[in-house]
Amino acid sequence: MKRICLLLPNGFEAVEASVFTDVMGWNQVEGDGTTELVTVGTRKELTCTWNFTVIPEMVIEDVIVDNFDALTLPGGFEFAQFYEDAYREDVLELIRAFNEKNKIIASICVGALPLGKSGVLSGRNATTYKSSSSLRQQQLAAFGVNVQADTPIVVDGNIITSYNPATAFDVAFKLLEMLTSEENCLEVKRLMGFVK
Template identity: 65%
Template sequence: MKRICLLLPNGFEAIEASVFTDVLGWNRLEGDGTTELITVGTRDTLACTWNFKVTPELLINQVSANDFDGLAIPGGFEEAGYFEDAFREDVLELVREFNRQKKIIATICLAALVLGKSGILEGRNATTYHLSNGKRQAQLAEMGAKIIPDKPIVIDDNLITSSSPSMGFDVAFLLLEKLTSKANTKEVKRLMGFIS
């Protein structure tokens, strides 16, 4: 069984988390059955960007990268307090631990900034949210990343970064493909109605 940590900082966007829960959940029930997603939060109760409340299965102090095969991180809004939690040292150290073990790390939108803040994007290709005058991509570049501005999804070895919430399903399917296979991912896409 491949175990995936869905890391949820306070202020995350629910839609960006739900793509991982749905794709990996569909795989568990309708695909090859080899994925288990565990929600891991920075608090007992999390408020999403639009104030939707979520109770994670585990807290960050209860887990280690050793317990998982991959890490998924949704982005969120600064105005909702996302970076207060996402830039905490325990979050950044967990990201570093996954990277040291060369485990897949998949991010959506502003979650790439978590990787940048952790230091693991130094000299590596990446992208992040691009529709606000390039402000967030410039911020990521200041953290040492080499921005690939024209690609909505950038893969650099074990890291997946993306440019907006609209890339969520694509990132989740890429994570599934890296954890299982192309054929299995294609079948899950078919069953979910993404391809005929």
């Protein structure tokens, strides 16, 4: 069984988290059955960017990295205090621990910024939210990252990053493919209606 840690800082975007729960859930029931996703919060109760309240299955201090095969991290909004939680030292340490063990790390949109702040993207290719101001991409570059500004999804070794919420399903499917196989991923995509 491949176990995925879905790390949820306060202020995360629900849609960016839900793609991981849906794709891995569909795989568990309709695909090869080899994935299990566990929601892990920075606190016992979280408020999403758009005011959903979420109660995760675990809290970050209870995570044992060796019990997981991948780490996923959605983005969020500044006004919802996403960065306050996502830049906490325990979050950054968890990211580093997953990377040190060469486990897959998948982020969506500004979920790449905590990866950059942790140092795991230093000197590597990645992307983050693309807007007319390029503020978030500039912030990622300041962490020593080779920002691929016009590439929707960037895979560099064990790390997947993307540049907006529209890429979310593609990131989740790429993660599924890396954890299982291309054939299994295509079958899950077909069953979910993404391919005919």
